[in-house]
Amino acid sequence: MAVDWIGFGYAAAIAFGGFMGYKRKGSVMSLMAGLVFGGLSFYGAFNLSYNSKDIKVSLLSAGLLSVIMGMRYKKSGKLMPAGIMSGLSLLMVFRLFLVFIA
Numbered sequence: 001m002a003v004d005w006i007g008f009g010y011a012a013a014i015a016f017g018g019f020m021g022y023k024r025k026g027s028v029m030s031l032m033a034g035l036v037f038g039g040l041s042f043y044g045a046f047n048l049s050y051n052s053k054d055i056k057v058s059l060l061s062a063g064l065l066s067v068i069m070g071m072r073y074k075k076s077g078k079l080m081p082a083g084i085m086s087g088l089s090l091l092m093v094f095r096l097f098l099v100f101i102a
Contacts, residue, residue, distance in 0.1 A: 007045025007058060010092050014038040014065070017081055037065050048099070055096045062092040 018034010021027045044058030066089035072082035 002049065002052075004045040004048040006095065007048055007092075008042065010062070010088065011038050011041035011045055013088065014041055014085070017085060021081065037061050052099060055100050059093065059096050062089045062096065065089040066093055 015034050015038030018031050018038065021030025021034065040057060040061035044055070044061055047054040047056075048058055066086050069082045069086035069089060073079075073086050076082060
């Protein structure tokens, strides 16, 4: 089985982003959300590494994060962090669909 390095990198980026939100702004909510969504994405990448058709957890976390951060980007208009995270999450959703249909 192939290890889902892209999925693990995505999970690490989410967790790191939550930590940086806490470190810079003192936002406990950013830390909690980063750890929860990063953990879900890590678990999804772990599942995808063993079964290439098991995209449920990864798709749920990336889809939900793309919607949430997309709404935040639309409301604030700030590219950092909401625009970047919504874009990364949307790319991850497209990637998961491609993995599933391949």
